[in-house]
Amino acid sequence: MTIEKRPNATADKTAPSQAPQVPTIERGGGPKLPGPPGVPGTERFRLLAYVKQESMVRVDKRPDETVLTWPHLLRAEFLMASLITMLLVITSFFIQAPLEEMANAGNTPHVAKAPWYFLGLQEMLSYFNATVVGVLFPPLYFIGLMAIAYIDRSPYKAARDRKLVWIFFLCLMVGGLLVTFIGSFFRGPGWNWVWPWEGLFFTL
């Protein structure tokens, strides 16, 4: 049995008659990199692929300054993971997670509060029509956030070039923070206004 030798572009330069019918790369165009000294015909060439911006796959690739993932990125990750672990263990050692008495549907507390990240929503429920805020607002919030990326098409990234979207996002965040704060620390029995120093009605 004979093993058929496949034509190979680089393997057998001495037999041009058997050279494969593949398009050859024009030599001399690109930058020449020196091969082993004194061996003519062994220059290596670097091939670059390029992706047109209009194509399906868009990439954001410009020549960058880079560092090796090992050790630079991994070191940072290890450090942060260790720090967060320490923080968690120490916090959990000293601060007890809350637990009240067993759930009792018949024993309504003076004020029932949602978890803190929903207190902004609960606060707004006390201002507006419940249907609008309770039902329409949450989906709109998430859809609106997603839509930002598709509505704001300007390529600029500095704040001064994106004033409108900045103000919009700032309002969303600061507004959210404000109502969450009020709901968390300024609301007491019956959802009435209470100053934090008059009593805290907040559990984590």
Next chain:
Amino acid sequence: MSFLVRAVRESALWRSLFRQPYPTTSRTRALAVMNNVFLHLHPVRVKTHAVRYTYTFCLGGISFFLFLALTVTGVYLMFFYVPSINRAFQDIQTISNSVAFGDLIRNMHRWAAHLMVLTVFLHMIRVFYHGAYKPPREFNWAIGVLLLFSTLWLSFTGYLLPWDQIAFWAITVGTQMATYAPLASTESGFILLGGIEVGQETLIRFYVMHVIAFPLIAAILLVVHFWRIRKDGGISGPV
């Protein structure tokens, strides 16, 4: 001593685990990242500014680490918790009082959960600030918003599980918001709670969402999120 080290390093076991010596050159460091299934989430090289702490403030990474920590502590808590309205509260007390490291693990799970909600929000703000949602990263921003929702929902469903007064009334108030919908009110409330008020059906629904459905959804979204970071050309910037 060095004989022992050599014996270990040359053993079949060691060499089956590690295919190369400790990476000290550019070549072996590149290979170390490529050859390890976990490390190869990363590219071999990253942009210099991307590893600066002040570019990302590590917020996405911290969120992910908290997700992992919550998975580990959560699995431990699951050994001792039964989602029944007659047992759940006592199980939490038992975890706190008599399970080895139970109290510490429960506290860690709770504080990590709150912290994760916070870091995910801050991560989103950092991404916005850098305009990192702009093409080609719009889709990853959308995935991120879904991750934000998943994080909130994981936290919210977990909040009911201790079955104490805080849990019961927080979820009662929280789910009432959904029942304000005209027409759909009974249905949407019923779907969420499994009944007209928070009860056993609610507890099992929230439990299943908390320990399996949403961790899975979040994990899948995270896979896509990380994949997209690389396909979009790595971290955005520099600014």
